[in-house]
Amino acid sequence: MLTGETELARQNGEPINVFDLPQLYTKPSSLALLSALVSLKPKPISWEENDADHDQPREDKNAIASYLTKIVSSPLTWLTEDEQVEVWEQASIRLSERSGRNGMPAQTRTFSIPSTPPTSLAIHEPTMTNDNIGFKTWGTALILAQKVLPHIPTHLPHLFPSSLAAPSVLELGAGTGLLGLAAAALWGTEVVMTDLPAIVPNLARNMVANEGAVGEHGGSAKTDVLDWSCMTPGPEYDIVIAADPLYEPEHPICLAAAIDERLGREEGARAVVGFPLRDETTRGFGEVLKRELGGRGFEIS
Structure with missing residues (x-):
């Protein structure tokens, strides 16, 4: 041949x-x-x-x-x-x-989000360096974007009272930004996507690349640096989202502190966190996160 x-x-x-x-x-x-x-x-x-x-x-x-x-x-x-x-x-x-993944060169992938009409998000992933897992798009972000976020307005109608009012949204550990950009398109709101300093430049690149697609649905996004290990007082949000954020033993404790610091105190505020149960270690991280959030007065469902 x-x-x-x-x-x-x-x-x-x-x-x-x-x-x-x-x-x-x-x-x-x-x-x-x-x-x-x-x-x-x-x-x-x-x-x-x-x-x-x-x-x-x-x-x-x-x-x-x-x-x-x-x-x-x-x-x-x-x-x-x-x-x-x-x-x-x-x-x-x-x-x-x-x-x-460590050996793969930079690539751009397209993901379909079930908005009305559907939204295609082009997500750039740089070559992974220094174990920066935030340079890759992980499956949990896509599952949340396609299977969970579209149903949030139905299950939390108090946060979506009308087409003229949308909740304030913060994403923790945004990585490549797939989840945050999907939320902005699906909910027609502004999403603040945050991560560590090394991750934010590519996050901002994806924000700019998908500005038009998200804007067609009345949504927008912006980026910011946020390190969970040294949280300081800052703005509070109606919804905090995070996908696959638990990789190290300290992550559940730091994530709980970040949610506690940034989630609004109103009764209706919610945090949506998704992570895969890869193994016993990951399951353990999830239990620590639940315990930490429970100790801070959060109800887990």
């Missing part, structure tokens, strides 16, 4: 077979190798059920990793020095993309 046919097969949902790619023993041209490497660029995962690749057969990851490794380790003596460097570099990038 020719490289162009390999790309066409992939577009038609067929998994790539490494034996259809240019084999090094045939001394393929740099153009053939580079074209093959382009065809091996993985598509960003969208988690959307209507994604064309959602149910497609998966590629043989081990075979492709082996193919890429052979290219990187080959002297490619039949190519010029410039061609060798370019091929090695592109093969190395393809390998890094298959080395988990």
